Amino acid sequence: MTITKHFERPELKTLRQLVRQGEGQQLEFKLKSNHPDKIMKEVVAFANSDGGKLLIGVADDKELIGLKYPDEDEYIISKSIEKFIFPKINYHLEKIRLDNEKEVLIYDILASEIKPHYLDLKGIPDERKIFVRSADKSIQASKEVKEILKGKKKDKGYKFAYGEKETLLMKYIDFNKEITVTKFSEVAQIPKKIASRTLVLLVLAGVLRVNPSEMEDTFSMI
Incomplete structure (x- = not known):
């Protein structure tokens, strides 16, 4: 056989x-x-x-x-x-x-x-x-993700000033792990436009990462 x-x-x-x-x-x-x-x-x-x-x-x-x-x-x-x-x-x-x-x-x-x-x-x-x-x-892609993708293409070596709103942001993320543009605007009591610009800059500076979502993007520490 x-x-x-x-x-x-x-x-x-x-x-x-x-x-x-x-x-x-x-x-x-x-x-x-x-x-x-x-x-x-x-x-x-x-x-x-x-x-x-x-x-x-x-x-x-x-x-x-x-x-x-x-x-x-x-x-x-x-x-x-x-x-x-x-x-x-x-x-x-x-x-x-x-x-x-x-x-x-x-x-x-x-x-x-x-x-x-x-x-x-x-x-x-x-x-x-x-x-x-x-x-x-x-x-x-959200408005923020679009700006991040375009910003990375320019590769300018982004820097940011560490002020009051950034301090509030880091404290919130340290406790909650992540944040949205809307929540950052509420926590720091700033317009959403400024909250958005700040989070985008921090991603481009290599401090935060963006997590795209169908609802609302979240941002967390790298």
């Missing part, structure tokens, strides 16, 4: 391990490319954040479905990246064949050094949108 052993291909094993992690800060699944506008939102968010992998041909429940005509999906996605994202982003593409002979596309989106990147679906500069990654979601 002859026993035949079937060994899983290394690249497929690596893919299964990756998918088991589930969607998160640097991982997103899409089943198909039939809504390229939604896919572009994920691509922009990864480029504006810490980078990440976009898997096409994987269901939300982690099932490896694959693409029957991967070349068509690749063409749609690659053309959409070229057409709708400004400035251009850097990415790598890998194709992995499944046991069912279908393929999964893995787009490895690199964290950009020229942030922010915009999603421009209509070709109208004033309607361009910035997205960032927050846990397993890609969300539209």
